[in-house]
Amino acid sequence: MNSSVESGFSYSQPALRSLVEQVLADAKRQGATSCDVDVSEGVGQNVSVRLGEVETIEYNRDKGVGITVYLGQRKGHASTSDFSAEALSQTVSAALAIARYTAEDDAAGLADPVRLATVFPDLDLFHPWSLPVEEAIELARRCESAARDVDSRISNSEGATVSSHIGQSVYGNSHGFIGPSVSSRHSISASIIAQEGEAMQRDYWYSVARAAADLEDAVVIGRKAGERAIARLGARRIKTGEYRVLYDPTLASxxxxxxxSAASGGSLYRKASFLLDSLGKPVFSPIVQIVEDPFLARGMASSSFDAEGVACVRRELVTDGVLNGWFLGSYSARKLGMSTTGNAGGSHNLLVRPTAGGLDDMLRQLGTGLFVTELLGQGVNGITGDYSRGAAGFWVENGKIVHPVEEITIAGNLKQIFQDIVAIGSDIDLRGSKRVGSILVERMTIAGA
Known part of the structure; x- marks a missing residue:
């Protein structure tokens, strides 16, 4: 990208690169053993409409520099939003001052130079959306109106929102690595309230994509939000017991x-994971196959390098249920006596291979049991795997939805839940970094009436 004006940014990529090189040179001059720096800029617009009236119009234009310096095995970090030479130099000084008072850490330091990315393929992540605010308002109104028109029992609305964001960054370190990144993210959403008598239910729908052309139509999004809210009216509890449970794709992710989380370096070296010592062992049911693909075109978690500049790699993460790898950055890898997996900053696109058809097929395979569409609370213990969540959804008999369900709790242990996966649907949710369809679990405990 050579023109910041055409793209909507205030800075060109060469300008950001120059700032990175300036900071690296200054850190060396001030005595840092090594240094890495990330310079970023973001531009966004957010419009919300409620009951047909404009509720919020927000614009944001952010920029920042994050600087990490090392004095041997001592580490210091500081940041600033001021790109002036004086401010950058002062930020380097502040990071060095912190490093001088930090204890030595044998695992600290930059990534191994031989692991740094040298190729930067175009992953098609940057699609600016030229959307005047008037058009964004009209889009949000159309979305909300479609939701409210679904049924006369739609009594209220939490609104519809249209958002557009672009961001760019350049990461560099004193090994000589300089890596550019530029991306966009756009979304449309609606949240709707349905009422029947004294009973009220809320539900929502949204679409998110790198390119506006890949978003669902605003009317379709609104209609889905309204239909989902109406479908929940008349919800009741079910009897306590053990049942088959089908997770909606959004929850399956x-x-x-x-x-x-359990397979990530921080949890592992702290011994705070229920998957300790599980590498190379069957963690999931044998039907589960998961690929990590950082190079997925327009993927929400695509990148050619991680937060340390390490080259990303495509890998078979889970084969026939067996976990083949962890998610490690350089620090956690050193703590574990292993090598980085190129996951500093988190996982990349995870593609879970389906074993069955769409939702109708999955409901047939469920037979009789619970179809979960909403989870509440944070009742997951990452150390033991114990799992207990408030839930809502639908009771299913003979493969057909019978009635909505609410005010229940589903529980189990993630080790067993993973092993009890009996089918994965082809109704794949493409909106996030984990592309998976609905997941059918053989047995879970449900606390209800």
Whole structure:
């Protein structure tokens, strides 16, 4: 990208690169053994409408520099939003002052130079949306109006929102690595309230994508939000017992997220993970296959390098249920006596292979049990794997939804839940970094009436 004006940014990529090089040179001059720096800029617009009236119009234009310096094995970090030469030099000085008072840490330091990325493929992540605020307002109104028109029992609205954001950054370190990054993220959402008698239910729908052309139509989003809220009216509890449970795709991604958290370096070296000593062992049911693909075009977690500049790699993360790798950055890898996996900053796109058809097929496979569409609370113990969440959804009999369900708790242990996965749907949610369809679990405890 050579023109900041055309892209909507205030700075060009060469200008950001120059700032990175300036900081690295200054850190060396001030005595740092090594240094890394990340310079970033973000521009965004957010418009919300409620009951047809404009509720908020927000613009944001942010920039910042994060500087980490090392004095041997001592580390200091400081940041600033001032790009002036004087402010950058003072920020380097502040980071060095912190490092001087920090205890030595054998695991501290930059990534191994041989692991740094040298190739930067175009992953098609940058699609600015030229959206005047008047058009954004009209889009939000259309979305909310479609939701309110679904049924006369739609009694209220929490509004519809249209957001657009672009961001760019340049990361560099004193090994000579300089890596650019530029991306966009756009979304449309609606949240709706339905009422029948004294009973009220709320639900929502949203679409998010790198390119506005990939977003669902605003009317479709609104209609789905309204239909989901109406479907929840008449919800009741079910009897306590053990049942089959089908996770909606949006919630199934959360199950995969629990695995990521437990398989990440920080949890592992602190011995705060239920997956300790699970590498190379069957963590999931044999039907589960997961690929990590950092190079997915327009992916929400795509990148050619991680937060330390380490080259990302595509890998078979889970094969026939067996966990083949951790998620490590350089620090956690050193603590564990291992090598970085290129996951400083988190996991990349996780693609879970389906074993069945769409939602109708998954409901048939569920037979009789609970279809969960909402989870409440944070009842997950990352150390033991114990899992207990408030839930809402639908009771299913003979593969057909019978009635909505609320005020229940579903519980189990993630070790067993993972092993009890019996089917994965092809109704894949493409909106996040974990691309997975609905997940059917053979048995969980449900506390209800």
């Amino acid at each position: 959360g199950l995969i997220g629990h695995m990521v």
